[in-house]
Amino acid sequence: MDRDKLGRAPNYTKACIVMFGVNITWILLFLFAIWGLVAAVFLGxxxxxxxxxxAYRKRLEEERWALPPKG
Known part of the structure; x- marks a missing residue:
């Protein structure tokens, strides 16, 4: 039965952040090469x-689910 237990999933948060940076970089460079600086700035x-x-939505949800202060 022990062989059927599932392990923990790996944390891919850092890899996701890095790949987001890589992808946004090549997209901005592509836009800059095709339409110039204005398009790249607007997308940025x-x-x-x-x-x-x-970030604003996350802050609202954290405030919504936060415990009230004791006192």
Missing amino acids: LAVNRWVDWL
């Missing part, structure tokens, strides 16, 4: 806004 700003929105 859009991604920045999206990441800020995700």
